[in-house]
Amino acid sequence: MDCLEAEKKIPLFLENRMDEKEIRDFVEHIETCPECREELAIHFLASEGVAIIEEGESFDLDKELDERLYGSLKKYESKSSLWTGLWMTEGIAILIIIAIFLYAFL
Ligand SMILES: [Zn+2]
Numbered sequence: 001m002d003c004l005e006a007e008k009k010i011p012l013f014l015e016n017r018m019d020e021k022e023i024r025d026f027v028e029h030i031e032t033c034p035e036c037r038e039e040l041a042i043h044f045l046a047s048e049g050v051a052i053i054e055e056g057e058s059f060d061l062d063k064e065l066d067e068r069l070y071g072s073l074k075k076y077e078s079k080s081s082l083w084t085g086l087w088m089t090e091g092i093a094i095l096i097i098i099a100i101f102l103y104a105f106l
Helices: 003-012 018-031 035-052 063-079 084-106
Strands: none
Touching: 003 018, 003 035, 018 035, 018 063, 035 063
């Protein structure tokens, strides 16, 4: 995949409208091409970052973008993706907060 092709694929990637092979080629190019990664980061920020920031959540562009890139690949490799891990961490955090709450008030 060359830069022109990768640039054209950015909107498709952001809308999750690529097949497995396209995503692999795309991620491979983004990994090796800083220009296209930056281009993708700008589009990604415009399409998703703004919404996340508006919700008042912290937004780490590089991290979110990596998660999106490798998350798209992982989807094809395993069902127990990164997101399962995130949900579990969140569940444990909530349990700890409840425990502290109960401890403080009982
Ligand atoms: Zn490129």
